[in-house]
Amino acid sequence: MAPYVGREMESAVTVEHLRKTYREVVAVDDVTLGIDQNEIYGIIGPNGSGKTTTVEILQGLRQPDAGAIRVLGLDPQTQGEELRRRIGSQLQESALPDRIKVWEALDLFATAAGSHRRDWREAARQWGIYDRRNAAFANLSGGQRQRLFIALALVTDPVLVFLDEMTTGLDPAARRVAWELIRAVRDQGATILLVTHFMDEVEHLCDRVSVFQQGRILATDSPSGLVRKHRGGRTVRFSTSERDLAWLSRVPDVDSFETEGDHVLVRGTNAVLAHVAAALVARGIAPADLRVDMPTLEDVYMGLVEGHGA
Numbered sequence: 001m002a003p004y005v006g007r008e009m010e011s012a013v014t015v016e017h018l019r020k021t022y023r024e025v026v027a028v029d030d031v032t033l034g035i036d037q038n039e040i041y042g043i044i045g046p047n048g049s050g051k052t053t054t055v056e057i058l059q060g061l062r063q064p065d066a067g068a069i070r071v072l073g074l075d076p077q078t079q080g081e082e083l084r085r086r087i088g089s090q091l092q093e094s095a096l097p098d099r100i101k102v103w104e105a106l107d108l109f110a111t112a113a114g115s116h117r118r119d120w121r122e123a124a125r126q127w128g129i130y131d132r133r134n135a136a137f138a139n140l141s142g143g144q145r146q147r148l149f150i151a152l153a154l155v156t157d158p159v160l161v162f163l164d165e166m167t168t169g170l171d172p173a174a175r176r177v178a179w180e181l182i183r184a185v186r187d188q189g190a191t192i193l194l195v196t197h198f199m200d201e202v203e204h205l206c207d208r209v210s211v212f213q214q215g216r217i218l219a220t221d222s223p224s225g226l227v228r229k230h231r232g233g234r235t236v237r238f239s240t241s242e243r244d245l246a247w248l249s250r251v252p253d254v255d256s257f258e259t260e261g262d263h264v265l266v267r268g269t270n271a272v273l274a275h276v277a278a279a280l281v282a283r284g285i286a287p288a289d290l291r292v293d294m295p296t297l298e299d300v301y302m303g304l305v306e307g308h309g310a
Contacts, residue, residue, distance in 0.1 A: 010073070012037045012160055012191040013058060018067035020053055020215075027053045029215035031067070040182070040192040042202045042223075045212030046305055051195050052091075054212075055162055058193070059089055072160055088158035090149045090166060098138035102129055102148055105137065110155045118157050126181055127151040128174070142169040150178065154185060161185065164195040179204055199298040211301060213308045223297050231295035231303060236266040236276045238287035251279045 013035035020028040028050040035041045043051045056062045058071050060080030069076055074083045096105055106120035124130040127147040132140065140148065146169045153161055163182070167175040175198075182205060186192055196202060202209050203223045210220040219226060233255070239262045248257045248264075253272040258265050266276055273292040280287065 014070045016068040019065045021065055026215050031217055037191055039207045040186055040205050042206035042209035043195045049212040050215040051212050086159050088153035088156055088161040090153040090163050094149045096137045100137050102135055103133040106155055109152045118155050120155055123151040123155040160191045162193050203297055211304050213305045218304045226300050227295055230300045233267055233269055234272050235293040236273050238290040239263050240285055240287055251275050
């Protein structure tokens with residue numbers, strides 16, 4: 001993953017103490033975040049955690065109840081028209097008229113961009129829908145519609161792109177292609193805000209990610225940083241016929257261990273695998289199935305949201 005521009009540059013998005021309610025329901029509750037220029041920033045969280053509401057407020061599509069917001073140096077509420085000329089957006093609930101053809105939609109969006117327009121044919125080829133350019137929107141499959149919405153978000157050559165559940169409905173091969181194209185968009189200078197439920201997508205694409213729950217941000221860091229901070233533990237597994245394993249508790253970095261027949265699970269941190277392996281060899285034990293289970297971003301995510309009332 002290419003490095004993103006550091007914080008010495010002006011932020012692409014700045015949000016301070018954002019709040020949005022719908023009658024008695026608090027959708028966004030005191031959210032503060034900053035997105036750097038040329039960064040791929042992810043937002044993850046359960047349904048109803050405030051992700052989409054936050055993104056819609058940033059685009060000026062919803063009115064916040066409180067908070068200070070600057071997007072590309074603009075106020076989305078008072079400078080929305082100017083802002084929308086500089087951003088691209090693929091929303092979760094995007095829709096088009098049933099009879100509009102693929103090429104017509106792309107050409108319409110490209111024309112609206114004025115001097116910033118791209119050739120719609122290029123966008124259609126990039127996203128694998130050029131062969132369907134004469135098809136009506138109603139006749140597209142779910143995956144083809146998703147490709148079209150992403151192409152529409154990018155055909156204006158935006159400097160900031162909002163992608164909400166970008167790869168939902170795409171097959172695994174198409175998802176990988178989409179990832180490469182998004183990286184290319186970032187490498188050309190754009191900033192990407194990505195809302196997703198897919199942890200592998202976050203790990204492959206995002207420089208940083210925020211975990212939302214009940215309208216609040218629980219944690220923000222790089223994907224690997226979240227894993228290090230919130231699930232530093234490791235589990236070493238192996239099999240042995242030895243029954244006296246009390247010495248394991250004295251091995252450096254070991255927190256605990258348990259046995260299940262011939263199988264042993266050792267939980268610890270830092271260099272626990274190296275220490276356990278060395279201790280085993282020193283006692284003449286050389287299990288062929290020695291391995292370590294590392295925590296994943298999904299483990300971290302589930303731990304965070306379940307720990308805060310998901």
